Amino acid sequence: xxxxxxxxxxxxxxxxxxxxxxxxxxxxxxxxxxxxxxxxxxxxxxxxxxxxxxxxxxxxxxxxxxxxxxxxxxxxxxxxxxxxxxxxxxxxxxxxxxxxxxxxxxx
Numbered sequence: 001x002x003x004x005x006x007x008x009x010x011x012x013x014x015x016x017x018x019x020x021x022x023x024x025x026x027x028x029x030x031x032x033x034x035x036x037x038x039x040x041x042x043x044x045x046x047x048x049x050x051x052x053x054x055x056x057x058x059x060x061x062x063x064x065x066x067x068x069x070x071x072x073x074x075x076x077x078x079x080x081x082x083x084x085x086x087x088x089x090x091x092x093x094x095x096x097x098x099x100x101x102x103x104x105x106x107x
Contacts, residue, residue, distance in 0.1 A: 001037065001092035002056045004066070006085050010048040014080040018050060019043065025076050029069055030054060035061025038097075048082075055092065062089065 010018050022041050030036050035057035042051045056062040066087070074085070 001095065002059045002062045003090045003092050004052075004054045004056070004062050005088045005090065006052045006054075007088075008050040008052070008077070008085045009082045010043075010050055011080055011082045012048065015043055015045045015048070018077070018080040021077060021080060022052070026073055029073060029076075030065075033061070033065045033069060036065070055095075059089070059091075 008018075019041075022039075027039055030039055037055040037057060039055075040053045042053075044050070054062070054065075056065070074081075077085075
């Protein structure tokens with residue numbers, strides 16, 4: 001399993017609209033993507049920071065989303081996001097919800 005972690009800074013007074021946009025526009029787009037498993041979104045309404053973590057079957061599916069649909073997602077969030085979101089990607093090593101076993105990582 002593969003994860004994309006996207007950090008956002010929200011515009012003033014946009015937390016409710018951000019939440020609504022994620023629920024009504026972004027998640028439906030994600031559900032249409034090959035390999036999409038889950039989306040978890042966190043918001044700090046005081047600092048106006050948000051984090052979205054999407055889970056994917058594999059890196060190839062996450063990369064295809066990044067190249068194809070993610071630019072559309074950014075356009076959909078333009079009214080509520082300030083600046084450029086920061087994207088980081090990770091291999092998922094544990095998940096109790098998705099029952100992912102711990103990965104053995106060679107360091």
